[in-house]
Each structure stands twice: as C-alpha cells, then as structure tokens.
Amino acid sequence: MLTPSIERLVTELARLPGIGPRSAQRLAFHLMRDAERAPALAAALAAVSERVSLCPECFAFAEDGRCPICSDPRRDATLLCAVEEPSAILPIEATNEFRGRYHVLGGALSPIDGIDPEDLRIAELLGRVEGDGVAELVIATNPTMSGEATALYLADLVRGRVRVTRLASGLPVGADVEHADELTLARALLGRREL
Amino acid sequence: MRCWRRAALEFPDGLAVLIGPNGAGKTSVLEAITLACVGVSPRTASGGDLVRAGAEALWVGLDIGYGGQLERREIGYAPGRPRRLRRAGQTVRSLGEWRLPGALLVFLPDELRSVKGPPAARRRSLDRLLEAAEDGYAAALGGYQEALAQRNALLRRVRAGETASTGLAPWEARLSELGARVAASRRRATALLSPIFARRLDELGGGEGAAVAVEASIPEFATVADDRLESTLARALHARRERDIAAAQTTVGPHRDDLWVGRGQRDLRRLGSQGEQRLAALALLLAGRDMLSTTAPAPVMLMDDVLSELDPPRRAALLRALATGGQALLTTADPLAAAEAEHCGATRIPVQAAA
Ligand SMILES: [Zn+2]
Numbered sequence: 126m127l128t129p130s131i132e133r134l135v136t137e138l139a140r141l142p143g144i145g146p147r148s149a150q151r152l153a154f155h156l157m158r159d160a161e162r163a164p165a166l167a168a169a170l171a172a173v174s175e176r177v178s179l180c181p182e183c184f185a186f187a188e189d190g191r192c193p194i195c196s197d198p199r200r201d202a203t204l205l206c207a208v209e210e211p212s213a214i215l216p217i218e219a220t221n222e223f224r225g226r227y228h229v230l231g232g233a234l235s236p237i238d239g240i241d242p243e244d245l246r247i248a249e250l251l252g253r254v255e256g257d258g259v260a261e262l263v264i265a266t267n268p269t270m271s272g273e274a275t276a277l278y279l280a281d282l283v284r285g286r287v288r289v290t291r292l293a294s295g296l297p298v299g300a301d302v303e304h305a306d307e308l309t310l311a312r313a314l315l316g317r318r319e320l
Numbered sequence: 321m322r323c324w325r326r327a328a329l330e331f332p333d334g335l336a337v338l339i340g341p342n343g344a345g346k347t348s349v350l351e352a353i354t355l356a357c358v359g360v361s362p363r364t365a366s367g368g369d370l371v372r373a374g375a376e377a378l379w380v381g382l383d384i385g386y387g388g389q390l391e392r393r394e395i396g397y398a399p400g401r402p403r404r405l406r407r408a409g410q411t412v413r414s415l416g417e418w419r420l421p422g423a424l425l426v427f428l429p430d431e432l433r434s435v436k437g438p439p440a441a442r443r444r445s446l447d448r449l450l451e452a453a454e455d456g457y458a459a460a461l462g463g464y465q466e467a468l469a470q471r472n473a474l475l476r477r478v479r480a481g482e483t484a485s486t487g488l489a490p491w492e493a494r495l496s497e498l499g500a501r502v503a504a505s506r507r508r509a510t511a512l513l514s515p516i517f518a519r520r521l522d523e524l525g526g527g528e529g530a531a532v533a534v535e536a537s538i539p540e541f542a543t544v545a546d547d548r549l550e551s552t553l554a555r556a557l558h559a560r561r562e563r564d565i566a567a568a569q570t571t572v573g574p575h576r577d578d579l580w581v582g583r584g585q586r587d588l589r590r591l592g593s594q595g596e597q598r599l600a601a602l603a604l605l606l607a608g609r610d611m612l613s614t615t616a617p618a619p620v621m622l623m624d625d626v627l628s629e630l631d632p633p634r635r636a637a638l639l640r641a642l643a644t645g646g647q648a649l650l651t652t653a654d655p656l657a658a659a660e661a662e663h664c665g666a667t668r669i670p671v672q673a674a675a
Contacts, residue, residue: 241477242484243483
C-alpha cells in the first residue's frame with residue numbers, strides 16, 4: 126500500500142530517464158528503509174535547484190556566477206570548444222587533452238523539432254569568438270545527423286576569422302560525446318581536423 | 321498468423337513447393353518466414369492485422385542455419401502492444417539488429433510493382449538489394465533520408481516565414497555527401513546487374529537485349545564521374561532553393577531517381593504487357609540473387625503463387641533457374657505446377673487448411 130506522499134515520490138522518480146514504474150517503486154522503498162537517505166537526497170535536490178545556474182560565459186552549470194573552468198586563469202583562452210550539452214564537458218575534461226574553454230550550445234539544429242539557429246546559443250558563441258582572443262574553435266557536437274549539420278553551420282559562420290576544427294571521426298556515428306570512452310575521445314581530440 | 325492457429329514446418333535445402341488449396345495459409349507461411357528474418361511483414365507495416373481473426377496474438381519461431389550455426393528466432397505480436405523479438409532466447413530491441421543481412425528475396429504478387437509500379441517501388445527494390453550487397457549502404461541511405469526530412473522540414477518553415485533560408489546550407493552539405501554515396505552505389509550496382517538481368521530474362525523466355533539503368537533526377541548524374549557526384553548534387557540543390565521553398569520539398573536528388581527497366585528501346589515499365597512485366601520482375605529477382613551470391617551465401621527466395629501465371633515453357637524455365645543456386649520456396653494451388661516442380665527436383669510440402 127502506498128501513502129499519498131510515497132505515491133508522489135514514485136511518480137516523480139518514474140519521470141526520470143530509464144526509470145520505469147517498477148524501478149521507481151523499488152527506489153522509493155529503498156529511500157524509506159533508511160531514515161537518513163530521504164532527508165539527504167531532499168537536501169541535495171534543494172541545493173541544486175537553489176544554487177546551480179548557468180555560467181554567463183559558457184552556459185555550463187555554475188554556482189555563484191562563473192563556472193570553475195571559466196574562472197580558472199590557467200585555461201587557454203585562445204581555444205574554445207563548442208558542445209551541445211553541459212554533460213559533454215565532463216568526458217572531454219576526463220581525457221586531460223583539452224586545456225581550453227567551452228561553449229554550451231544548448232542542443233543541435235533540427236528543423237523537424239523546430240530547432241533553428243536562433244534557438245541555440247550561437248550569437249553568444251560569435252560574440253566570444255570575436256571578442257575574447259579566440260584562435261581556434263573546436264566543434265565537438267555529436268556525430269549524429271543534427272550534430273554534423275550544426276558543426277557545418279558553425280564552421281560556415283566563423284570561417285576566416287579563426288581556425289575551425291572538428292573532432293576526428295573515430296567516434297562511432299550515432300554515438301554522442303557524453304557516452305564516448307576516454308581513449309576514443311582523447312584520440313578524437315588529438316586528431317581533430319580542419320573544417 | 322492470419323490463417324494459422326498453429327503450424328510447424330521444416331524446409332529442405334534447394335527448392336521446395338508448398339502445395340495446397342487457396343485459403344490454406346500458404347502465403348502466411350512465407351509471411352512468417354519474412355517476419356522471422358526481417359521483422360516486418362512484406363505486406364503490412366504493422367503486425368497487428370497479421371494476427372488470426374479471433375486470436376489474441378501471433379508468434380513465429382524459426383530456426384535458421386547460417387554461418388555454420390543454427391539460430392532460434394522468435395517474434396511475437398499482440399494488437400496494441402510492442403513487437404517482441406527474441407534471438408537465441410535473448411530479447412532484441414531494434415529491427416536493425418534483427419534483420420538478417422541479405423538473406424531474403426520475396427516475391428509476392430505485388431512484387432510486380434518493381435517493374436510496373438511507381439518509381440518509389442523500383443527504388444525500394446534496388447535499395448533492398450544494395451543494403452544486402454554493400455556494407456554501409458543502408459547507413460548512407462538512412463542518413464540521406466534523415467537529412468532529406470530535415471531539409472524538407474526547414475523548407476516548410478522558411479516558406480512559413482519562421483526562419484531564414486541561410487539555415488539550408490548545412491543540410492544541403494549533408495544531403496550532397498550522402499546522396500553522392502547512394503547515387504554512386506546505385507550506379508555501380510545497376511551496371512553489374514544489367515547484363516545478369518538480360519541473361520536471366522532471356523532464359524525465362526522474355527527475349528534478348530534487356531537492361532536496367534539508373535534514371536537520375538539530375539541529368540548530369542548519367543555522365544559525371546563518381547568524385548564529382550557530390551559537387552553536382554550540391555549545385556543542383558542550391559540552384560533549386562527558390563523552387564524547393566515554394567514547394568516545401570526537395571525536388572531533386574537520389575530520392576527522385578528511377579530505375580529504367582527495358583528491352584532494346586522498349587520501356588517495360590510503361591509499355592510492357594502484364595506478362596512481360598511479371599517475367600522482368602522475376603528476372604530482376606534472380607539477377608539480384610546472382611549478384612548477392614558472388615559475395616555471400618545465396619539469399620533465400622520466397623515466391624508466392626508465381627507458377628500459375630506463367631505458360632508451361634516459362635514455368636519450366638523458372639523452375640530450372642530455381643532448382644539450383646540456393647534455397648527457394650514456392651507456393652501453388654495447382655497440382656500440375658507442383659508436379660512439374662517436383663520433376664525439377666523440388667521437395668513437396670502439402671499444406672491443408674486449418675480445421
Ligand atoms: Zn563557464
């Protein structure tokens with residue numbers, strides 16, 4: 126028997142990706158079993174929703190203004206890497222091969238889904254490319270149809286102003302940056318090609 | 321299936337003929353095999369209407385030997401629920417993983433459309449063959465179609481004034497790259513296929529001098545070298561922008577190609593008699609099998625009710641062609657045709673209507 130509060134928790138959990146109603150119930154009961162689990166999770170969720178915002182520079186997640194990468198003076202300001210989502214930054218960082226900064230586009234072009242250039246942070250990207258002393262734009266959109274088209278669109282926009290490169294193929298087509306393994310991604314970074 | 325409550329059959333190597341009265345469920349057997357091999361029925365896009373009237377679900381199990389191994393495949397449908405696919409007891413989630421590569425050439429009576437039907441039907445026949453014959457073709461074609469759908473969606477949005485036409489460029493670049501690969505493969509395959517098709521049609525009594533060729537929607541595609549296809553397509557797409565925006569669809573490219581099927585100057589697609597078109601469709605399938613057999617195990621041929629439509633000499637010629645070169649399964653309701661097939665070495669499999 127579920128009480129109304131547990132019912133509500135199950136409903137919320139089941140909205141998460143990859144979690145069906147059965148797993149949601151299992152998670153809910155797991156949380157109820159240990160008296161400290163639920164408050165700890167509730168506090169973490171509250172902190173995330175209160176404190177985390179988008180970095181005004183790169184649009185990755187940040188707390189209190191700029192993100193750690195943008196506020197790190199040791200990062201190479203001449204290198205800028207454009208990604209679709211914030212989740213793509215972590216695996217690229219894990220390769221230790223990239224010392225520049227990032228720019229989160231907020232998706233990829235897809236006319237079918239009504240996503241036009243105006244819906245991505247492309248104007249902001251152009252502003253950074255023009256103003257920040259950027260020498261190279263590394264385009265790390267996913268190797269999907271949408272990601273490739275977005276890469277081509279961006280390359281056309283900034284060509285002639287800065288060097289434009291694309292992660293080397295080696296990422297399997299249809300995979301995404303977020304789920305690529307470190308070695309493949311490191312190789313893709315080192316072998317990036319002119320676009 | 322539509323007709324069966326429960327059935328279990330075993331098929332020999334080489335040619336087999338399913339003999340039974342009309343309505344006995346012979347076609348259902350061919351559909352079941354198609355389902356187990358490719359996951360979709362040759363007739364209907366969804367499995368729902370395959371289910372026998374009054375039954376709750378459909379289940380097909382098939383043991384297929386290939387690559388030296390026997391594999392158990394099961395497919396289940398119930399109306400209103402997702403299709404279930406299992407291979408060697410393991411659930412398979414996508415049709416792409418399920419599909420056996422190049423294993424099946426199906427001739428249902430509507431396969432005539434590969435000669436007589438609209439261009440899309442001929443393209444589909446050629447594409448199916450290429451998907452089986454060439455690694456990477458299915459991916460290139462799928463990518464092309466995805467880029468095409470995106471460009472078409474964008475054309476609609478540009479026409480509606482929702483966004484600028486400058487966004488078309490990246491989609492045209494993707495279309496040109498993938499379209500050039502599709503076009504080059506189609507051209508190469510038809511060049512290989514054409515003489516085989518001519519020989520097969522002649523053997524079936526359809527006469528000499530037959531040919532197939534890609535009839536491209538861009539006239540220059542007939543003459544331009546492979547490495548110029550991409551730039552040619554890119555130029556054509558760019559030149560058509562205004563018109564395409566007005567039409568809100570892409571009016572040029574491999575998705576508008578056709579396959580010319582003819583004999584001498586005679587266009588069998590438009591001018592052929594029903595009989596000529598039927599023979600040409602059969603010759604195309606046989607030629608496709610010949611082509612695939614050079615690089616992979618011979619595909620299985622499933623032919624529904626083709627014998628009754630042929631005169632005795634052509635029937636004999638088809639049976640001779642099918643008696644060698646791999647596994648083939650024919651259906652017929654005509655005892656005489658079945659006897660002829662047996663005479664050519666076919667195994668006879670009687671099929672009786674469900675009680
Ligand atoms: Zn930042």
